[in-house]
Amino acid sequence: MKKILFILIPIVSSFSQNKNDSINFTGNLHYNNIKQEKFFIHTNKTIYFAGEEVWWKAYIVSDFNNNPTTNTSNLHLNFYDNKKKLISSNLFFCKEGKAHGTINTSKKLTSGTYYIQPDTQWNKNFHKPYLLPITIINLKENNTFIDTFPNQKKLRINLYPESGGVLEGFRNTFFCDLKKGNQFLPNTYVSIMDDTTNKKITNFKTNKFGLGKFSLFYKSQHTYSAIINEGGNKRKIRIFLGKDSAIIIKKQTKLETIDSQTFLVLMSKNEVLRYNNKKIYALIHRNNKLLYTLPFNVKKNANKYLLKFNKNDLFYGTNTLTLFNDKNQVIAKRNFFIRNKDNINFEIKTTKTTKDSIILNIKLKNYNKKTNVSISVLPKNTLLNKNHSNIFSDFLFNPYVDYRIPLIRNLSNSDLDLLLQTKPLKKSKSNFDLIKPFYSFEEGISIKGSINTPIKAGYKILLSSKANNILKITSINKDSSFEFKNLVMQNSSNYKLAVLNKKGAIIKAGIYASKSNLKYTPSDLLLAPSKKNDILIKMLKETNKHVNNNILLPESKFDLDNEVLDEVTVNGKIREKDVTPLYPNMPNQLGNGFTRKLKFDEHQKLNMTLIQFINNQVGIKATEYPLGAKIAIQRGPNTFFGEDSRNALVIIDGTPSSADALSHIPLSQIASIKVNSSGAGYGMRGAGGVVLIDFKRKNETTNTTTNKNFFESEIDFGFTESKSSFTSTPLIFKKNTQSKLFFEALDWIPNLNLLPNKVHKISIHKGEHNSITLFINGMSDSGQLLYDEIQLKL
Numbered sequence: 001m002k003k004i005l006f007i008l009i010p011i012v013s014s015f016s017q018n019k020n021d022s023i024n025f026t027g028n029l030h031y032n033n034i035k036q037e038k039f040f041i042h043t044n045k046t047i048y049f050a051g052e053e054v055w056w057k058a059y060i061v062s063d064f065n066n067n068p069t070t071n072t073s074n075l076h077l078n079f080y081d082n083k084k085k086l087i088s089s090n091l092f093f094c095k096e097g098k099a100h101g102t103i104n105t106s107k108k109l110t111s112g113t114y115y116i117q118p119d120t121q122w123n124k125n126f127h128k129p130y131l132l133p134i135t136i137i138n139l140k141e142n143n144t145f146i147d148t149f150p151n152q153k154k155l156r157i158n159l160y161p162e163s164g165g166v167l168e169g170f171r172n173t174f175f176c177d178l179k180k181g182n183q184f185l186p187n188t189y190v191s192i193m194d195d196t197t198n199k200k201i202t203n204f205k206t207n208k209f210g211l212g213k214f215s216l217f218y219k220s221q222h223t224y225s226a227i228i229n230e231g232g233n234k235r236k237i238r239i240f241l242g243k244d245s246a247i248i249i250k251k252q253t254k255l256e257t258i259d260s261q262t263f264l265v266l267m268s269k270n271e272v273l274r275y276n277n278k279k280i281y282a283l284i285h286r287n288n289k290l291l292y293t294l295p296f297n298v299k300k301n302a303n304k305y306l307l308k309f310n311k312n313d314l315f316y317g318t319n320t321l322t323l324f325n326d327k328n329q330v331i332a333k334r335n336f337f338i339r340n341k342d343n344i345n346f347e348i349k350t351t352k353t354t355k356d357s358i359i360l361n362i363k364l365k366n367y368n369k370k371t372n373v374s375i376s377v378l379p380k381n382t383l384l385n386k387n388h389s390n391i392f393s394d395f396l397f398n399p400y401v402d403y404r405i406p407l408i409r410n411l412s413n414s415d416l417d418l419l420l421q422t423k424p425l426k427k428s429k430s431n432f433d434l435i436k437p438f439y440s441f442e443e444g445i446s447i448k449g450s451i452n453t454p455i456k457a458g459y460k461i462l463l464s465s466k467a468n469n470i471l472k473i474t475s476i477n478k479d480s481s482f483e484f485k486n487l488v489m490q491n492s493s494n495y496k497l498a499v500l501n502k503k504g505a506i507i508k509a510g511i512y513a514s515k516s517n518l519k520y521t522p523s524d525l526l527l528a529p530s531k532k533n534d535i536l537i538k539m540l541k542e543t544n545k546h547v548n549n550n551i552l553l554p555e556s557k558f559d560l561d562n563e564v565l566d567e568v569t570v571n572g573k574i575r576e577k578d579v580t581p582l583y584p585n586m587p588n589q590l591g592n593g594f595t596r597k598l599k600f601d602e603h604q605k606l607n608m609t610l611i612q613f614i615n616n617q618v619g620i621k622a623t624e625y626p627l628g629a630k631i632a633i634q635r636g637p638n639t640f641f642g643e644d645s646r647n648a649l650v651i652i653d654g655t656p657s658s659a660d661a662l663s664h665i666p667l668s669q670i671a672s673i674k675v676n677s678s679g680a681g682y683g684m685r686g687a688g689g690v691v692l693i694d695f696k697r698k699n700e701t702t703n704t705t706t707n708k709n710f711f712e713s714e715i716d717f718g719f720t721e722s723k724s725s726f727t728s729t730p731l732i733f734k735k736n737t738q739s740k741l742f743f744e745a746l747d748w749i750p751n752l753n754l755l756p757n758k759v760h761k762i763s764i765h766k767g768e769h770n771s772i773t774l775f776i777n778g779m780s781d782s783g784q785l786l787y788d789e790i791q792l793k794l
Contacts (some may be wrong), residue, residue: 009264012282012296013308031290034437035071036063039118039130040394042777044376044726044748045384050138051107052729057100057374057750058092058118059391059779063287066316066395066783068097073488074442075099076119076520077720082112082136084526090720091445091518093488097779098372100750101722111138121442121520126428128399131526132389155180157190157226157237160422163334165245166218170266173215173250174241175421177206178228184210189229193236196222211418220244246271249321249334251417252306261314261338263321265305267298276300280331281324282307286315286400288428314338316783317396318420335420337397337413344371344778344786346754351761353794358766361759368756371786373778377747377764380771380791384743390787391777402426407787442520444486445718451480451499452510458502461511463487465495466668473500491718497711506602511711518717590681595692598673605668613667614691619677620648628660633677633689646688649679653694656685662693671696722750728765746772754778770794 037060044055058077060069075094079087092099103116116132123129155178162173178185186208192201201224206212218241225238246268255262265282267275275298284292292313296305307321316338323332345365352359364371378385392408397416403423408416447463461482463472468489476482476499489495499509600613608616611629615622619634631648650659671694679686726748747765754760766772771793778786 009304009306010296010299010302011306011308012294013310031285031288034125034288035122036126036128036287036289037061037069037071037120037123038063038066038395038399039123040389040391040777041116041118041130041132042374042376042389042391042775043116043132043134045378045382045745046133046386046388047135047137047384048105049729050105050109050111050136050140052105052745053727054103054105054116054134055100055726055748055750056103056116057777058094058098059395059777060094060097060099060118060120061395061779061783063399064289064291066785068779068781068783069094070096071441072120072122073444073486074120074518074520076121076522077101077103078117078119078522079103080115080117080526082110082114084115086522086524087114089522091491091718092722093719096372096781098751099722100374101720105136107138109136109138111136111141115526117522117526119520119522121439121518122437124439124520125437128426128428129523129526130394130399155228155230155235155237157228157239158422159239159241161242161245161248162251162421163245163249163332164242165248165332166242167245167248167266167268168218168220170218170248171215172218172241172248173213175213175418176211177422178210178212180230185228185230186210190214191227191229192216192239193225193227194222195225195238207415207418209415209419211415211422213418213421245332246274247323247332249323249332251334251336253413255306255308259311261309261311261336263307263309263334265307265323265332267303267305269303272298272300272303275325278326280326283322283324284309284314284319285322286318286320291315311338316340318400320425335425337416337420339413340784342784344780344784346786346788348774348790348792350792350794353766356765356767358764358792358794360762360764362752362754362762363759364754364756367780367784369780369782369784370756371754371778371780371784373749373752373754373776373786375747375749375752375762375764376775377749377766378773378775379741379744379746379767379769380773381741382743382773384745385775388775391779391785392787395785400425409787439519442518444488445518445715447484447487447495447497447513447715449482449497449511449513451476451482452512453508455480455499455509456501459507460500462498462500462506463495464498465489465493467493468495470495489715489718490721492714492716493718494712494714497713498709506709508709513711513713594678594680595674595676595690598675600667600670600673605666608667610662610665610667610670610673610693614673617675620675620691622659624663627663628658629663631659631662631691633675633691648689648691649682649686651690651692659691669696670694726750740768744769766794 040059042057042059048054056077058075060075061067062069073094075092076089077092078089081087088103090101092101112135113133114136116134117129119129158177158179160175162175166172178188178190186206188206188210189203190206190212191203192214193199194201201216202214204212204214223238224241225236228235228237248266250264250266252262252264278298279295280298282294282296283290284294292309294307294309296307319336319338321334321336322330325331344367346367347363347365349361350358351361376385390407393405397408398404401420401423402425403419405411405419451461455476459476460473461476463474463484464470468487470487470489472484474482474484497511497513498506499511501507598613598617604613609624611622611624611631614620614631620631622631623629631650632646633648647659650657650662652661674692676682676686676690676692679689682690728745744767746767746769749762749764752760752762771791774788774790774792776786776788776790780786
């Protein structure tokens with residue numbers, strides 16, 4: 001009678017673990033809790049002609065959870081030339097992890113690869129620049145597109161054992177890449193031979209990246225070789241499978257579910273005895289960030305352990321599972337990828353087509369969170385968007401792996417795993433276990449200065465900027481210095497400073513504002529650009545004739561010199577003492593003799609809204625709400641705001657209106673305010689009194705008198721204004737050519753908000769094309785990503 005042997009494999013699961021238990025691991029020398037940022041730039045295309053504008057949209061998220069960053073408002077957009085030297089650096093306002101703008105390229109730029117770098121002050125702590133290569137072609141040059149990678153004849157196969165080692169007596173998995181010179185060999189058949197027994201063990205075929213994998217029972221005393229079938233020619237190469245390892249980690253693909261990921265830990269007999277009754281810590285981490293710890297105890301009668309992780313305890317995208325012993329030493333490591341189970345889907349329908357444009361209806365499908373997207377519109381056969389980036393790859397894979405991949409969505413789980421096992425992870429240079437980050441988060445800009453005349457304690461300083469809709473008051477320090485922080489001001493915009501006494505009145509004072517610069521400084525020279533992006537797109541080699549012979553850039557269209565407008569200062573006459581009567585005579589107007597005109601000064605215009613000013617008047621109560629306002633006038637000494645108090649009749653520019661229209665209106669926009677408390681002349685409508693508001697007309701200025709108590713200046717740095725609508729660069733195509741099919745840029749929508757359960761209509765320029773492609777990148781408020789390429793036949 002045969003005996004049946006039952007083997008019990010201990011299962012350790014994060015589903016049954018208390019969340020607090022997962023952070024008890026003391027191996028904090030390897031990890032930190034420092035926040036990091038990730039960047040993605042979506043451009044309207046990837047190949048430009050010298051003189052064209054580059055239209056871009058930036059997405060910035062937390063590396064930990066992919067949520068839009070809220071720690072900084074300052075995005076610095078750096079542009080480098082084909083010699084890696086800085087051309088320009090501009091500041092853009094980043095809201096909810098998004099910003100967009102343009103880069104002006106000079107028509108004098110030479111052909112080559114240029115680099116766009118989005119950056120923040122905080123990101124400089126980590127020495128991990130995000131670089132987006134674009135190609136610029138100068139049509140005045142004789143462009144020759146050369147593949148600079150020599151194709152050497154040497155054939156190589158590189159092996160990568162799963163989790164970095166092999167274990168005698170177990171089935172081991174090996175990943176590999178197959179190369180001939182610098183070229184990977186895709187779709188190539190390979191046989192693995194045991195040279196000791198002269199038997200074939202297994203066959204496999206490389207994928208489209210020239211990668212493959214196989215498994216075998218490893219025997220340390222045997223030698224092995226690979227037979228490669230290259231185009232019918234077979235070549236035999238001796239292979240070394242790797243060093244003996246005491247512990248390996250195997251990903252259990254067949255046990256993976258929609259909610260869980262399982263790994264098998266295999267240990268040698270000696271290693272089981274070594275760690276008997278000791279703990280091993282399984283850590284989930286990436287980029288020096290520890291997410292989850294799953295400890296398990298080693299028993300002398302078990303050399304296999306199943307580790308089952310809830311996918312909610314894993315990173316979205318690239319992960320690393322590392323095993324530590326009780327002495328904080330790494331004993332095994334395995335990289336893996338987790339796809340998100342919640343995808344953003346949407347539907348697009350064409351509702352109207354005209355000669356040169358189309359109207360589209362876009363709607364989120366079965367998704368209930370606001371999503372922001374950017375859309376590039378190009379001809380179907382465009383040659384100007386080859387090797388374009390996408391938000392999935394640049395957020396989930398490329399920040400961690402020293403290899404740029406195409407769209408993750410188009411890759412199988414097996415292809416992703418092959419890439420993660422054969423490509424090295426990027427190394428983090430941060431050392432925050434020993435030192436604190438040097439660079440801080442950056443919010444807005446600052447204006448600093450000092451008061452040069454004696455002032456009393458309690459005085460404050462006022463900053464106002466009509467161009468930026470800013471009105472702020474701050475304290476003056478004991479040493480007479482002051483600072484306004486976190487200002488959002490456009491570059492070269494004007495502002496005013498004034499000193500206020502304890503009553504809030506403006507007084508004469510000497511004010512000095514220093515020339516403040518942002519703490520951020522871009523690198524003048526890029527040190528480590530991608531080697532593979534130093535060549536022009538190989539695809540253009542085939543269409544070089546079209547580029548040089550059939551496209552012209554008119555010189556007049558690329559005069560990038562800014563138009564300079566004369567600055568005109570209008571000084572009004574000095575007013576005599578105001579002797580305007582309280583109740584002025586207004587012939588032929590209702591309420592004449594009963595209507596008083598309210599006066600307000602420059603300080604009140606700068607500091608108050610209309611409702612706040614009215615509320616300060618005797619006998620009137622005005623209340624401002626987020627979406628409305630209310631005005632009530634006192635009718636007698638015993639009825640102030642009592643039962644006899646009624647809402648006043650509000651007349652705006654001669655028309656009876658609701659007080660709601662006056663909510664949060666700056667007083668500086670008002671020409672005059674009149675109050676008729678009795679309502680005389682207005683009948684029953686005026687029973688609650690009358691308030692008459694006249695707004696300034698377009699040709700009226702806020703202040704026609706130069707106030708010597710103000711310090712006026714212009715900000716010498718600030719945020720660059722983003723253009724609201726796309727304008728394509730004019731290209732002149734010679735007649736009877738098909739160049740428009742390849743080189744025309746049609747439209748660009750950088751900032752479209754898609755709301756749940758709502759149809760959004762957008763108009764898109766299509767030109768003369770019958771087929772176009774929409775390249776769509778986006779992100780929801782909760783960090784879910786969206787990418788799609790949609791072809792429309794018109």
